[in-house]
Amino acid sequence: DVRVIGSDSTTGDSVPWFPRKLTDLDTFAEKVMEMGEELSSDHPGAHDPVYRARRAEITRIAKTYRTGQPVPEIEYTDEENETWGKVFRGLTAMYPTHACREHQYVLPLLIQNCGYNDKKIPQIEQISRFLKDCTGFTIRPVMGLLSSRDFLNSFAFRIFYSTQYIRHSSKPFYTPEPDVCHELLGHVPLFADPDFADFSQEIGLASLGASDEDIAKLATIFWFTVEFGLCRQDGEIKAYGAGLLSSFGELEYALSDKPELRPFDPSKTAVQKYPITEFQPTYFVAESFKDAQEKVRDFAASMNRPFSVRYNALTQTIEVLDNK
Ligand SMILES: Cc1ccnc(-n2c(S)nc3sc(C)c(C)c3c2=O)c1
Numbered sequence: 001d002v003r004v005i006g007s008d009s010t011t012g013d014s015v016p017w018f019p020r021k022l023t024d025l026d027t028f029a030e031k032v033m034e035m036g037e038e039l040s041s042d043h044p045g046a047h048d049p050v051y052r053a054r055r056a057e058i059t060r061i062a063k064t065y066r067t068g069q070p071v072p073e074i075e076y077t078d079e080e081n082e083t084w085g086k087v088f089r090g091l092t093a094m095y096p097t098h099a100c101r102e103h104q105y106v107l108p109l110l111i112q113n114c115g116y117n118d119k120k121i122p123q124i125e126q127i128s129r130f131l132k133d134c135t136g137f138t139i140r141p142v143m144g145l146l147s148s149r150d151f152l153n154s155f156a157f158r159i160f161y162s163t164q165y166i167r168h169s170s171k172p173f174y175t176p177e178p179d180v181c182h183e184l185l186g187h188v189p190l191f192a193d194p195d196f197a198d199f200s201q202e203i204g205l206a207s208l209g210a211s212d213e214d215i216a217k218l219a220t221i222f223w224f225t226v227e228f229g230l231c232r233q234d235g236e237i238k239a240y241g242a243g244l245l246s247s248f249g250e251l252e253y254a255l256s257d258k259p260e261l262r263p264f265d266p267s268k269t270a271v272q273k274y275p276i277t278e279f280q281p282t283y284f285v286a287e288s289f290k291d292a293q294e295k296v297r298d299f300a301a302s303m304n305r306p307f308s309v310r311y312n313a314l315t316q317t318i319e320v321l322d323n324k
C-alpha cells in the first residue's frame with residue numbers, strides 16, 4: 001500500500017523531507033548553499049567587479065525560475081563566448097581518444113540540434129527540450145551549489161540543476177566550481193543516453209528521505225561516477241565523468257598510468273575519500289551503466305530506510321511504498 005511518509009504526524013521528523021512532485025523542487029530556489037555572487041577568495045574572478053556583477057545578474061535570473069517555465073535565455077557577451085570557444089575547441093579535440101562511446105555518439109547530435117559550436121554558448125532551454133526527447137531528463141537553472149541532498153533528490157525526477165555562468169576569462173582552462181562549460185560538455189551529453197539516465201535516476205531515488213550519512217555515501221558514489229567515472233569499452237579505459245570530460249588536465253591524467261584504478265563497487269566507493277581541488281589519486285571503473293545501476297539499486301536496498309520509493313512517470317510524482 002502507498003503510505004504517505006515525510007515529516008508529518010505519522011513519522012515525525014524521523015524521515016528527512018523529500019520532494020514528491022515537481023513543484024516541490026521550487027523550494028530549493030531559496031536554499032542554495034553559496035549564493036553565486038560570493039566567490040571563494042581563490043576564484044580567478046574574485047577581484048573583478050565586472051565579473052562579480054555579471055555573476056550576480058545571472059544568479060538573480062536563476063532565482064526567479066519556477067517549475068514549468070522555460071529556462072531564461074542568457075545574452076552572453078563576446079568575452080564569455082570567446083572563453084567558451086577556447087574550452088570547446090580544446091576539449092572536443094580530446095574526445096575521440098578519451099571520451100566514452102556514449103559521449104562521442106551524442107555530441108554531434110547536440111552540435112546539430114542544440115547549437116553546440118565554438119562561436120556561442122548554447123542555451124539551456126533548447127538543450128533541455130532535446131534531453132526530454134531523448135531520456136526525459138530536463139534542466140533547471142541553479143544559482144550556486146545545491147546541497148548534496150537537494151541535488152541528488154532532483155535526479156529522482158530526471159532533473160539536472162545547471163549553472164548558466166561561465167568561468168573567468170583569465171583562466172579558460174580552470175574553474176574551482178561547476179560552470180556552464182562543465183555542465184554542457186561534461187554532464188549534458190551523458191543525460192541523453194538511456195542507460196546513463198537510468199543509472200542517474202537510481203542514485204536520485206536512493207537519496208529520497210535517506211539519512212545524512214547515507215546521503216554522504218550516495219554523494220561519494222555520485223562523485224566517483226557521474227563526476228569522475230571511468231568505464232571499460234572494447235578493452236580500453238574511457239571517461240564518462242563530467243569532471244573529467246570538462247577538464248583537459250584531469251582527462252589526460254585519468255587515462256594515464258598515474259592514478260590507481262579500482263572496479264566500481266558502491267559499498268567500497270561510498271567510503272572512498274576524495275580531494276576536490278586536485279586530481280583524484282583513485283578512480284573507479286564501471287563495466288557498464290546498466291551494471292552500475294544494478295549495483296546502486298542493491299546498495300540502496302541495504303540502506304536503513306524503512307520504506308521504498310517508486311517514480312510514477314505519468315504523474316511525475318514519487319510513490320512511497322511501506323516496507324512494514
Ligand atoms: C553532489 C553535488 C551537489 C551539487 N554540486 C555538485 N557538483 C557538481 S555536479 N559538479 C561540480 S564540478 C566542481 C568543480 C564542483 C565543486 C562540482 C559540484 O560540487 C555535486
Ligand SMILES: [Fe+3]
Pocket residue numbers: 178182187227242243
Ligand atoms: Fe558536475
